[in-house]
Amino acid sequence: MSQRISIDTADGSFAAYLATPDPANARGSAIVVIQEIFGINADMRETCDNFARDGFVAICPDLYWRLEPNVELTDKTKEEWDKAFALLNAFNVDKGVEDIATTIAHTRKLPGVTGGVGTVGFCLGGLLAYLTATRTDTDSAVSYYGVNLDKFLGEAGKIKSPLLMHIAEEDEFVPAEARAKIIEALKDNKHVEIHTYPGCQHAFARNNGIHYVDAAAKAANARTLKAFEAM
Structure with a gap:
């Protein structure tokens, strides 16, 4: 059901998409799904629905609410890309992490949530998922092709929960130098597990995305599911 x-926050209220599992299949744990630069669109809702089918409570908060509530874009047109990048450039990362922390706290109190609460993010959300591992009480974090993550590697020492990272080896939004820097900084961290995906571009796991790669997406998603099953 969705x-x-x-x-509610001290600054106002924001919307979230909530998908809940069949009670017969419920695990008791939950996942906060962190949006890409396109807002809560069909991809994010499908991602939540898939986690619910796997027995998790899944919730996707509207992180653009301070700029423009209810943004819903795709990767199919130039106009949508232009708006998405404008929102990304105006987005306050620190406030976004605060809103995710608020969502985690809210989720822990939802009916049926008796276990861990994890986070998973894509693109912009991939960066934010990494930051939930350094700044919040998430029980497990998963980052898919996070952008600008290399700028926040100084926080790596604060990682206190398991962090799974999926890195596309041909990511056009994360230069090779930045990818190498991320891997080098995190490869020996006992909390971090890193997987790279040869031949894959950014957003290789986006549902119905223009760069979707079925085998890589299925491999990454299986690893993600395993990580959340361990919460």
């Missing part, structure tokens, strides 16, 4: 809910 529904739109509202989460």
Whole structure:
């Protein structure tokens, strides 16, 4: 079952998409799904629905609410890309992490959530998922092709929960030098597990995305599921 809910903060309220599992299949744990630069679109809702089918409570908060509520874009047109990049450039990462921390706290109190609460993010969300491992009480974090993550490697020493990272080896939004820097900084961290995907571009796991790679997406998603099963 899915529904739109509202989460309150000291600065106001924001919406979130909530998908809940069949009670017969429920695990008791939950996942906060962190959006790409396109807002809560069909891809994010499908991702939440898939986690719910696997027995997790899944919730995707509207992190653009301070700029423009209810953004829903795709990767199919130049106009949508232009708007997505404008929102990304205006986005406050620190406030975004605060809103995710608020979402985690809210999720822990939801009916049926008796176990861990993890985070998973894609693109912009991949960066934010990494930061949840350094700044929040998430029980497990998964980062898919995070952008600008190399700028926050100084926080790596604060990682206190398991962090799984999926890195595309041909990511056009993360230069090879930045990818190498990320891997070098994190490869010996006992909390971090890194997987790279040869021949894959950015967003290789985006549902119905223009760069979707079926085998790589399935491999990454299986590793993600395993990580959350261990919460």
